[in-house]
């Protein structure tokens with residue numbers, strides 16, 4: 001049935017953030033690369049053009065740029081005693097669809113995970129002993145260290161023109177930056193964004209309390225910037241339509257602004273849109289991928305043979321395609337064996353909202369990553385000895401765009417509707433701002449991804465099933481660090497303050513973040529990881545699985561800076577070693 | 587210069603953002619878009635009557651200004667129900683269906699179209715039974731009572747859980763009050779004016795560090811731009827016209 005196509009050297013499944021970079025680099029290195037993207041072609045002009053780009057209903061509430069769930073979704077349950085049901089509408093997270101992936105409508109906060117994050121298990125055991133380790137926690141070391149990744153973080157930040165202030169250059173602490181970050185080779189490529197009023201007040205209060213605030217690193221470029229691919233990213237104009245939106249200015253770094261102008265000129269690269277990959281086909285020994293099968297917009301099935309298969313289809317499809325194709329042993333939580341689907345984790349967001357009677361903040365003048373941050377309570381930057389949990393998160397006074405359908409905070413106790421609600425909304429829409437916390441989330445034996453036994457996608461294939469809840473470690477952490485954020489909030493002097501730690505059962509309904517991680521975790525041991533430190537499948541070495549699916553657990557940051565670093569790390573191994581001598585790299 | 591009555595304001599362009607636009611501003615300002623083009627596509631007259639009454643309680647007209655009814659929220663809901671949202675175009679609809687836990691979210695086999703149709707009929711029937719009147723005929727306090735009962739799940743519905751319908755109605759009402767007027771709600775930019783939201787954004791580069799300075803711009807909608815009622819910069823951002831306090 002399937003039409004068999006001419007073989008190519010490499011096939012990239014999903015042309016989003018990771019896929020676009022890998023395709024560009026491998027095509028330039030001489031490989032014939034085909035990119036298969038299930039969504040459509042999208043570009044700054046005309047897709048994100050004014051004035052329609054500034055339409056909150058369309059982009060935030062009707063999910064214009066996001067995955068079409070009518071064709072494929074996931075199913076979800078909190079634990080194995082429940083029956084998973086389909087996520088019928090987008091809520092907690094909002095994956096992308098179409099060229100550029102979720103990196104079209106991302107917020108642009110571009111972090112490096114801490115050195116500690118890559119060695120969570122060994123460093124925790126060394127500092128606190130095994131008594132401190134959370135029950136059932138399967139968090140582990142990544143098999144790669146911060147120092148190994150540093151050049152790749154650097155490369156990604158310079159590709160995306162990240163705006164920020166270094167805090168540690170080669171071990172030297174730089175005032176104004178994050179003193180807790182791992183040492184970096186050089187300053188950020190662009191100066192930090194401007195400081196909004198919320199950030200200025202937060203900075204002053206945090207400094208008084210002895211903390212070291214610094215501007216949040218952001219892929220909204222603070223000035224026009226031309227990267228190593230010759231692509232020019234514009235300067236941000238703080239329009240405030242950033243996260244959930246495409247950028248009409250081409251000022252938010254994305255595949256469209258940073259990579260595609262170059263990629264689309266590569267003569268050895270071919271992009272096929274509306275090409276939905278449904279399977280990676282293996283040889284009879286299940287040791288080698290021979291091709292991928294995809295279905296186009298007319299329902300035609302194609303088989304694309306390739307020597308190298310790169311899965312870059314975001315966390316969910318990376319894991320789902322492995323399971324559908326039989327790449328690696330599926331995780332079995334009862335036996336605690338198998339690896340594919342293991343160590344799914346998420347984020348533990350929380351926050352504090354400050355309300356004022358006499359100050360206006362114009363929070364609609366904003367950028368996705370506009371904010372002032374402290375990192376004192378992230379990772380293991382603080383002593384956890386008496387706290388009974390591990391991990392933390394960064395605190396940020398965020399000015400990421402207040403649009404009134406979604407962002408209209410009112411003090412706790414305000415009714416949800418009626419005259420009193422209306423008064424509170426009118427008063428506080430412009431007289432409030434949040435301190436947000438991107439809390440970490442450890443991995444547990446009970447949290448995993450597998451194939452759903454009941455529900456199917458538009459092609460009749462099983463949906464991915466998510467079984468997930470945060471554990472006591474996350475709840476304790478959230479309470480403790482959110483109270484720390486509240487101390488800063490209090491020092492700023494609001495008339496009212498709402499403190500919202502995350503302690504309830506995980507729900508798939510309200511938006512939290514599209515920071516899903518794991519399921520194809522990396523590591524040093526094939527028994528506990530699906531891919532090795534180069535993101536290469538242990539079982540099928542001509543398949544690389546790239547993305548946050550490789551995170552063995554999630555840190556207290558947004559993921560994409562680390563996804564970018566892993567992408568370049570894998571790329572280097574493929575380019576310098578694998579291509580010359582295909583086979584296992586570790 | 588246009589006096590704005592009691593608030594003693596006059597229109598003035600933003601110095602930093604170039605020339606004044608009295609003509610454009612006046613045109614924009616006059617735009618309390620009329621209801622003339624509102625032809626209902628999905629809702630039946632009795633449903634319009636119900637929603638006009640209900641949304642007027644959710645976001646009432648009061649001393650701060652008009653409410654959801656005046657903002658055209660009923661018409662907004664009609665347009666949404668008739669479009670992709672109303673038929674769950676981008677949502678997963680396959681069965682089997684089960685109610686699930688609150689954490690599992692929307693599980694109804696009914697589309698928003700079907701939910702509104704069924705729930706409004708049930709609520710009116712319930713009101714007739716309890717008060718001898720349809721919902722819209724009740725006194726405001728009774729209307730609030732019904733809404734609260736729905737919100738708390740105490741007004742039983744058959745087609746969907748009462749809370750489910752209430753939350754959908756509240757969410758759609760807020761959307762209709764604050765979304766771009768191009769969708770038929772937020773008429774005259776009532777919602778945006780209430781909170782001081784400027785709508786389609788201008789370039790704010792030179793303003794973001796003006797800490798604590800109110801930004802009282804005449805809100806700009808997508809239609810204003812499409813109709814040539816707002817002056818634009820080279821990237822298509824409107825040049826906002828500021829309302830400046832005289833005193």
Ligand SMILES: Cc1cc2nc3c(=O)[nH]c(=O)nc-3n(C[C@H](O)[C@H](O)[C@H](O)COP(=O)(O)OP(=O)(O)OC[C@H]3O[C@@H](n4cnc5c(N)ncnc54)[C@H](O)[C@@H]3O)c2cc1C
Pocket residue numbers: 013014015016017018019036037038039093094095096097098099100101102103104105106107108109110111243244275276277278312313314315317368514515546547548558559560561563
């Ligand atoms: C609203 C939002 C805000 C965010 N904000 C931030 C932030 O501020 N900071 C941060 O660090 N991160 C943020 N993220 C996360 C960030 O967008 C992702 O980490 C990043 O895009 C992941 O890159 P990726 O290449 O793995 O996946 P993507 O960029 O999503 O690309 C995956 C691509 O694969 C395609 N695909 C999927 N399945 C198939 C298939 N079977 N066949 C063919 N193609 C397929 C998809 O259509 C998509 O184009 C945000 C995400 C969202 C949604």
